[in-house]
Amino acid sequence: MQVQNDEYDVCIVGSGAGGGMAAYSLTQAGARVLMLEAGGPWDNATDSAMFTQPYQTQRRGGWIPTRHFGEFDACIGGWSLEGEPYTHKDDSEFMWWRARMVGGRTNHWGRISLRFGPDDFRRGDLDGLSPNWPIGYDDIKPYYDRLDRLIGLFGSNENIHNQPDGIFHPPPRPRAYELMVMNASDHMDIPCVPARLSVITKPLNNRPPCHYCGQCNRGCAVHSNFSSTNVLLPPAHATGNLTLVTNAMAREVTVNSQGLCDGVSYVDKATGEDRHVKAKIVVLAASACESARLMMNSKSSQFPDGLGNSSGHLGKWLTDTTGTDVAGFIPSLEGRMRYNEDGVGGGHVYMPWWGNNDRLDFPRGYHIEVWGGFHQPGAGFMGGIHNYPRGGGYGAQLKADYRNYFGTTVGFSGRGEMIPNENSYMEIDPDVTDQWGIPVPRFNWEWTDHEYNQVRHMQETFRELVATMGGEVFSEMPTEERGYGIAKGGQIIHELGGARMGGDPDTSVLNGDCQSHDVSNLFVVDGAPFASQADKNPTWTIMALSWRASEKIAELRNRGEL
Amino acid sequence: MSSDKKTELSRRDALKAMGAGAFGLSAAYGVTPSALEKFEKMLREGRYVARFFTEAEMAALRVLADMVIPADDVSGSATDAGTVEYADFVLSISDANTQEAWRDGLVWLDSECSRRFNKDLFVSCSDEERASILDDIAWPNRATDEFIERANWFNRVRDLIGSGFFSSQIGAADVGYIGNVFNPRWQGAPPDALRALGVSYEEWDAKYGDLQ
Ligand SMILES: Cc1cc2nc3c(=O)[nH]c(=O)nc-3n(C[C@H](O)[C@H](O)[C@H](O)COP(=O)(O)OP(=O)(O)OC[C@H]3O[C@@H](n4cnc5c(N)ncnc54)[C@H](O)[C@@H]3O)c2cc1C
Ligand code: SF4
Numbered sequence: 001m002q003v004q005n006d007e008y009d010v011c012i013v014g015s016g017a018g019g020g021m022a023a024y025s026l027t028q029a030g031a032r033v034l035m036l037e038a039g040g041p042w043d044n045a046t047d048s049a050m051f052t053q054p055y056q057t058q059r060r061g062g063w064i065p066t067r068h069f070g071e072f073d074a075c076i077g078g079w080s081l082e083g084e085p086y087t088h089k090d091d092s093e094f095m096w097w098r099a100r101m102v103g104g105r106t107n108h109w110g111r112i113s114l115r116f117g118p119d120d121f122r123r124g125d126l127d128g129l130s131p132n133w134p135i136g137y138d139d140i141k142p143y144y145d146r147l148d149r150l151i152g153l154f155g156s157n158e159n160i161h162n163q164p165d166g167i168f169h170p171p172p173r174p175r176a177y178e179l180m181v182m183n184a185s186d187h188m189d190i191p192c193v194p195a196r197l198s199v200i201t202k203p204l205n206n207r208p209p210c211h212y213c214g215q216c217n218r219g220c221a222v223h224s225n226f227s228s229t230n231v232l233l234p235p236a237h238a239t240g241n242l243t244l245v246t247n248a249m250a251r252e253v254t255v256n257s258q259g260l261c262d263g264v265s266y267v268d269k270a271t272g273e274d275r276h277v278k279a280k281i282v283v284l285a286a287s288a289c290e291s292a293r294l295m296m297n298s299k300s301s302q303f304p305d306g307l308g309n310s311s312g313h314l315g316k317w318l319t320d321t322t323g324t325d326v327a328g329f330i331p332s333l334e335g336r337m338r339y340n341e342d343g344v345g346g347g348h349v350y351m352p353w354w355g356n357n358d359r360l361d362f363p364r365g366y367h368i369e370v371w372g373g374f375h376q377p378g379a380g381f382m383g384g385i386h387n388y389p390r391g392g393g394y395g396a397q398l399k400a401d402y403r404n405y406f407g408t409t410v411g412f413s414g415r416g417e418m419i420p421n422e423n424s425y426m427e428i429d430p431d432v433t434d435q436w437g438i439p440v441p442r443f444n445w446e447w448t449d450h451e452y453n454q455v456r457h458m459q460e461t462f463r464e465l466v467a468t469m470g471g472e473v474f475s476e477m478p479t480e481e482r483g484y485g486i487a488k489g490g491q492i493i494h495e496l497g498g499a500r501m502g503g504d505p506d507t508s509v510l511n512g513d514c515q516s517h518d519v520s521n522l523f524v525v526d527g528a529p530f531a532s533q534a535d536k537n538p539t540w541t542i543m544a545l546s547w548r549a550s551e552k553i554a555e556l557r558n559r560g561e562l
Numbered sequence: 563m564s565s566d567k568k569t570e571l572s573r574r575d576a577l578k579a580m581g582a583g584a585f586g587l588s589a590a591y592g593v594t595p596s597a598l599e600k601f602e603k604m605l606r607e608g609r610y611v612a613r614f615f616t617e618a619e620m621a622a623l624r625v626l627a628d629m630v631i632p633a634d635d636v637s638g639s640a641t642d643a644g645t646v647e648y649a650d651f652v653l654s655i656s657d658a659n660t661q662e663a664w665r666d667g668l669v670w671l672d673s674e675c676s677r678r679f680n681k682d683l684f685v686s687c688s689d690e691e692r693a694s695i696l697d698d699i700a701w702p703n704r705a706t707d708e709f710i711e712r713a714n715w716f717n718r719v720r721d722l723i724g725s726g727f728f729s730s731q732i733g734a735a736d737v738g739y740i741g742n743v744f745n746p747r748w749q750g751a752p753p754d755a756l757r758a759l760g761v762s763y764e765e766w767d768a769k770y771g772d773l774q
Contacts (some may be wrong), residue, residue, distance in 0.1 A: 044584055059651075060726075170773050171771055173750030174750060177759075238647045336750070377737060379652075385720065385724060391702065394630045
């Protein structure tokens with residue numbers, strides 16, 4: 001093994017949302033940071049396929065083995081990675097999406113940037129189904145505010161319970177079909193408001209406003225949307241304090257005789273060689289399951305059950321967002337006028353949670369994402385056209401139907417809160433390793449009636465929305481046997497938990513500052529610390545927590561405590 | 563062609579406006595520009611060599627594809643847009659089950675021609691004869707038990723030929739897609755489009771402004 005003698009103040013593992021934020025904050029605080037990233041280099045300025053038309057390639061934008069959401073999508077990775085398997089316990093199902101590139105999933109993510117609300121941190125008090133977080137909204141609010149100012153997002157202040165407002169750029173007008181959705185929502189007494197996406201509509205910190213090409217998932221070549229790659233890492237580099245090592249797959253966090261971390265060993269993927277880097281502080285941000293895996297694999301005589309796992313809760317309380325989708329055909333949109341309907345690469349409106357749980361058979365809630373419109377024709381364009389009223393056919397009639405039905409579909413996706421449960425967890429598979437001999441995670445997953453009932457409510461609501469718009473849904477209501485159409489665990493790609501934070505070291509892995517209860521110089525700043533989900537997407541909260549933890553680290557360093 | 567020029571122009575304008583570097587196709591997208599150029603040249607010169615289908619299957623597919631998407635006064639046919647070659651490419655990278663299903667369907671078409679019309683091949687049937695077969699399989703909800711499996715197969719054919727045609731340059735222009743361009747002054751839908759749908763920005767603009 002090659003040992004680098006240079007000792008860094010901090011080693012950050014992973015360059016995505018959590019890692020980018022930590023690097024931004026820590027380098028500005030004067031720490032010398034080494035960042036290990038398992039993937040290769042990526043720069044949206046040069047690597048984005050922003051304006052590529054599908055007909056310019058043979059695949060027309062379709063799936064490729066290294067890009068599961070299509071050849072133009074700015075995510076190298078997917079549901080499986082060659083040479084890096086993961087396994088399942090018995091017949092349970094869990095899908096694990098992994099990016100392998102600088103910036104991680106922030107290059108292609110959906111940019112929905114919602115704050116968790118005050119209730120989301122104190123569910124223990126409210127319904128007792130999951131513990132309170134050791135911190136509250138007031139602890140994290142200043143970081144949300146600073147994220148809004150630094151990174152920027154559009155949205156609107158609505159003053160809705162448990163849906164905190166923010167500091168927003170003005171929202172872009174909705175598409176015509178989104179106005180129709182707003183009317184239908186209104187009719188059903190569901191609030192439908194401007195979306196909150198980290199896309200800027202005014203210049204901000206030398207980034208130009210969005211030019212509405214609708215290709216956010218391809219990575220924005222002008223950085224009008226958020227990516228760790230092009231928004232957080234450049235200022236970190238500019239301090240001169242950041243060393244980024246790509247193709248560096250962390251294997252293990254190493255510890256010294258005092259039971260503190262002293263560095264990270266990693267595989268240099270280019271050569272296959274094992275290397276070690278020394279650091280005074282280790283910050284894990286490799287994504288929730290990957291960070292938990294790293295801690296589990298960091299076994300030593302002092303930590304026989306994995307690093308920071310004296311509670312035995314490492315890998316437990318894994319959650320994902322619940323999800324289901326319904327799409328419908330809206331006859332009034334047939335044969336409508338053509339114009340550029342792209343807008344940003346995501347919905348311009350959404351429905352925050354509005355329900356009253358006293359009158360429902362499930363706890364907590366979900367939000368609704370809206371989609372539809374004239375999408376760029378590529379591989380799979382208007383697949384299943386026989387599901388439209390004409391029922392299929394061929395020839396002149398079919399050709400006319402494609403024109404007529406183009407842009408007539410409106411869809412709704414529910415994204416809801418799962419309650420952490422004992423049977424949804426990960427552990428290390430005793431028999432399987434990846435291509436570098438690193439033991440891999442084995443997942444066990446179970447939904448409970450909390451989630452099934454919530455998803456049934458989504459299905460019923462979306463069907464009613466489509467009907468209110470005068471439309472017809474394309475599919476039958478999924479049965480109870482099919483879990484009412486619930487997505488598989490992991491499929492919504494909001495995996496959280498695995499190293500949850502808590503006030504009690506016996507039942508949690510980290511404290512409220514994302515610091516290990518057992519190892520004072522070990523921090524985790526991705527989705528792993530989350531004590532529970534919310535009816536919101538997690539990334540804005542991952543970054544707020546990471547920023548807050550990074551400032552804590554800087555403070556402790558200044559006091560000489562780390 | 564003219565729509566292509568327009569796109570090219572606005573792309574260049576956008577690049578200039580943004581002062582960004584040159585992006586576009588790279589090897590990482592699976593096809594290098596030169597591979598695509600070679601492919602297009604072969605198409606133009608009519609010497610495409612199929613990767614998956616046999617020559618006989620390609621011939622049957624050409625006939626079938628133009629029955630699915632024929633030329634009309636708006637645009638050309640499936641074969642005009644290179645759709646059969648696209649389908650061949652897609653099948654060449656598809657899983658074995660999908661490949662098998664496509665082959666099987668084409669074999670069935672020929673056998674149906676011999677059963678019904680005493681002709682060996684789909685391609686040797688008349689237009690009316692071919693249409694009478696498609697009529698039995700092109701509407702899955704109406705298909706009788708005898709044809710339901712074939713109707714499922716035809717769904718695949720329709721989807722691949724249809725998406726292949728409309729994702730071509732000819733097809734995208736036909737269906738009227740005019741996006742993925744530099745469009746900095748987003749205004750939402752034009753007034754006529756809103757009027758036709760009975761919606762308006764009045765309330766939105768009053769609450770949130772119109773960005774301009
Ligand atoms: C298609 C899609 C849409 C999404 N939309 C939204 C949305 O709209 N809103 C929202 O809030 N969230 C969304 N998400 C989720 C969001 O992307 C994640 O929550 C966020 O990126 C998590 O940040 P992270 O830092 O934990 O992980 P990542 O961003 O995945 O970064 C982890 C990095 O660590 C690296 N790494 C992993 N293992 C190792 C190792 N052993 N050694 C070194 N490096 C390693 C990886 O290569 C990767 O670069 C979406 C995700 C996807 C895939
Ligand atoms: S829609 Fe806006 S933010 Fe998204 S890729 Fe295009 S310019 Fe960038």
